[in-house]
Amino acid sequence: MSNPLTLREGGVADIDAVAELHARSWRKTYRGLFSDAFLDGPVFAERRDLWTRRLRGWDRERNAVLLAESQGALAGFAAIMLDTEPEWGARLDNLHVDPDGQGRGVGRLLMQAAGRWTVGKAPRLHLMVFDGNAAARGFYDEMQGECVERRDVTVEDGTRLVELRYLWRDLKVLTNTRR
Numbered sequence: 001m002s003n004p005l006t007l008r009e010g011g012v013a014d015i016d017a018v019a020e021l022h023a024r025s026w027r028k029t030y031r032g033l034f035s036d037a038f039l040d041g042p043v044f045a046e047r048r049d050l051w052t053r054r055l056r057g058w059d060r061e062r063n064a065v066l067l068a069e070s071q072g073a074l075a076g077f078a079a080i081m082l083d084t085e086p087e088w089g090a091r092l093d094n095l096h097v098d099p100d101g102q103g104r105g106v107g108r109l110l111m112q113a114a115g116r117w118t119v120g121k122a123p124r125l126h127l128m129v130f131d132g133n134a135a136a137r138g139f140y141d142e143m144q145g146e147c148v149e150r151r152d153v154t155v156e157d158g159t160r161l162v163e164l165r166y167l168w169r170d171l172k173v174l175t176n177t178r179r
């Protein structure tokens with residue numbers, strides 16, 4: 001990436017920017033998985049509600065949204081939460097890189113940051129990815145995640161999909177890295 005990336009934890013002031021990128025990424029990535037009516041309709045409002053609830057109400061000791069920025073512009077983000085299925089460790093949720101900036105290391109940087117955030121708080125890290133999201137599965141395989149579970153899920157627009165759980169049993173896989 002030509003401009004250096006910076007990392008920080010997001011707050012209330014970031015609700016709109018995170019919701020905008022989240023909705024834009026869903027519109028592109030989940031086309032054909034979620035209904036067009038949802039993606040072309042209320043997806044931004046639905047994501048904005050989610051981020052408003054989270055960033056106004058979160059216990060910041062147990063949850064974070066990690067933002068990767070390039071010259072102050074949001075390049076990607078990921079949520080990390082300790083209380084969602086904690087038997088699997090910390091949950092990485094909603095990892096999204098700006099569609100115009102993918103393949104330049106932003107996703108790797110955010111996963112490494114999530115691993116560092118988790119150290120000392122939970123022993124492992126996990127996430128859910130749709131079976132139909134082959135590109136993200138390829139990325140998580142590259143990040144050395146282990147696919148450990150497959151289950152049905154009803155998503156925000158009522159569609160039934162299959163999701164896979166990826167697990168990192170050892171956080172060092174994410175934190176001990178030269179890149």
Ligand SMILES: CC(C)(COP(=O)(O)OP(=O)(O)OC[C@H]1O[C@@H](n2cnc3c(N)ncnc32)[C@H](O)[C@@H]1OP(=O)(O)O)[C@@H](O)C(=O)NCCC(=O)NCCS
Nearest residue numbers: 095096097102103104105106107108129135136138139142
């Ligand atoms: C999946 C996603 C987060 C990856 O982020 P990214 O910034 O594009 O990925 P990076 O550039 O950090 O890639 C890191 C490594 O993974 C590899 N990689 C990336 N996508 C890959 C793919 N589809 N298959 C195999 N390897 C892949 C890269 O080649 C790179 O390896 P390298 O450093 O040896 O070249 C991003 O593409 C994205 O936001 N996708 C849309 C939203 C989404 O699906 N999110 C996941 C929801 S569960």
